[in-house]
Amino acid sequence: MSGQGKADHSDRAYDIVLFGATGFVGALTAEYLAAHAPEGLRWAIAGRDTRKLERLRERLTALAPGAGEVAVLHADAAEPASLRELAHHARVVATTVGPYVTYGHDLVAACADAGTDYVDLTGEPEFVDVTYVRHDVRARETGARLVHACGFDSIPYDLGVYFTVGQLPEGVPLRIDGFVSVDATFSGGTFASALGQFARGRQLAEAARDRRRHEPRVVGRRAYATTGAPRFAKEIGAWALPLPTIDMQVVQRSARALERYGPDFRYREYAAVRHLPVAVGGVAAMGALFAAAQVPAARRRLADLVRPGEGPDEARRARSRFSVRFVGEGGGQRVFTEVSGGDPGYGETAKMFAESALCLAFDDLPGTAGQVTTAAAMGDALTARLRAAGIRFRVAAKR
Numbered sequence: 001m002s003g004q005g006k007a008d009h010s011d012r013a014y015d016i017v018l019f020g021a022t023g024f025v026g027a028l029t030a031e032y033l034a035a036h037a038p039e040g041l042r043w044a045i046a047g048r049d050t051r052k053l054e055r056l057r058e059r060l061t062a063l064a065p066g067a068g069e070v071a072v073l074h075a076d077a078a079e080p081a082s083l084r085e086l087a088h089h090a091r092v093v094a095t096t097v098g099p100y101v102t103y104g105h106d107l108v109a110a111c112a113d114a115g116t117d118y119v120d121l122t123g124e125p126e127f128v129d130v131t132y133v134r135h136d137v138r139a140r141e142t143g144a145r146l147v148h149a150c151g152f153d154s155i156p157y158d159l160g161v162y163f164t165v166g167q168l169p170e171g172v173p174l175r176i177d178g179f180v181s182v183d184a185t186f187s188g189g190t191f192a193s194a195l196g197q198f199a200r201g202r203q204l205a206e207a208a209r210d211r212r213r214h215e216p217r218v219v220g221r222r223a224y225a226t227t228g229a230p231r232f233a234k235e236i237g238a239w240a241l242p243l244p245t246i247d248m249q250v251v252q253r254s255a256r257a258l259e260r261y262g263p264d265f266r267y268r269e270y271a272a273v274r275h276l277p278v279a280v281g282g283v284a285a286m287g288a289l290f291a292a293a294q295v296p297a298a299r300r301r302l303a304d305l306v307r308p309g310e311g312p313d314e315a316r317r318a319r320s321r322f323s324v325r326f327v328g329e330g331g332g333q334r335v336f337t338e339v340s341g342g343d344p345g346y347g348e349t350a351k352m353f354a355e356s357a358l359c360l361a362f363d364d365l366p367g368t369a370g371q372v373t374t375a376a377a378m379g380d381a382l383t384a385r386l387r388a389a390g391i392r393f394r395v396a397a398k399r
Contacts, residue, residue, distance in 0.1 A: 014043055016033070016094060017044045031060065036389075043070060044071035048076040053072040077107065091360075094354075100120060109138075128148050128371075136370040145372055149250055156344075156391075158374050161267060169330055176265075176267050177269070177270065181324075181325075182321075182322045183322070225266070225269070238274050257372070336395070339393050358385070
């Protein structure tokens with residue numbers, strides 16, 4: 001996955017540019033960067049409304065006086081020239097502007113051409129697959145690292161599996177199941193993105209097929225993620241409902257990229273639900289949402305319920321938690337691990353996102369380029385950053 005070598009971009013004006021900084025998650029990310037910026041960090045906030053950005057900078061300065069030095073840049077997803085200028089001034093661009101399948105392609109193209117590292121929060125498989133087909137080759141040529149899904153989608157799963165693999169023997173077939181429990185609410189932007197994906201089944205399938213035509217096959221190894229069946233999982237004492245999310249695809253790509261995952265690797269992911277009626281209700285609700293998303297009028301009415309830019313208040317976020325438990329087997333050993341933290345959709349996502357950008361900007365990392373996963377691009381370094389920031393990675397038991 002190596003490119004032609006990472007160019008020296010130390011002469012660029014900014015280490016990190018945060019695009020979409022005035023959105024719900026963007027503002028939380030800006031607050032995190034302001035509070036945790038390493039000495040000498042050169043960063044900027046960017047978007048289409050400079051007055052909103054200036055008000056955000058004022059708020060950041062109240063939190064951290066040094067944030068008064070943060071630059072304000074105009075950039076608009078509808079103006080490709082502004083995105084190209086943005087990419088040429090930054091070492092890393094971090095974008096929260098979604099839905100990415102609608103607003104994200106020109107920025108990825110700009111970063112791939114400029115050799116600028118790129119991170120986003122997408123949970124949209126179609127966008128990731130189209131990005132691979134269009135921009136992976138160019139990014140390899142320039143040394144840009146295009147890293148998607150750097151929030152709750154999909155860091156706890158990708159780095160959690162990476163951490164679990166490290167507890168198991170090398171050179172043997174590995175089987176890992178992930179079980180996620182979440183107590184949180186989601187923003188209008190997240191809800192709108194999910195509705196959009198539900199309505200784009202045909203386009204999603206076409207993008208996946210096109211990627212398979214372009215993606216080289218792994219030789220001499222197998223690495224795959226599969227959707228399991230609903231079941232009562234005795235190993236965690238809960239009902240396990242399959243989660244066909246982007247997380248499984250991300251984990252599979254990490255496993256294909258890294259030989260440490262062994263000669264024959266399989267991953268499955270589930271929602272862990274304690275009570276059967278809740279599990280049945282959750283499946284029914286998801287089915288109803290999917291069906292409604294196929295009807296334009298119903299989709300519009302649902303989208304009006306929670307608008308992009310809206311999200312849970314600070315008190316609700318403070319009560320939110322997540323836990324992802326992993327059961328890994330291989331070489332006659334079985335290991336139980338866990339990744340856990342606070343509010344997954346916002347507080348911890350902003351933390352994961354900001355630390356991903358800082359990791360790309362400053363850490364000693366493997367020589368990767370093109371479209372890469374968090375585990376392949378930043379594995380140990382990003383895990384260490386997140387642990388230091390309060391996200392827990394632990395081994396619960398080994399047998």
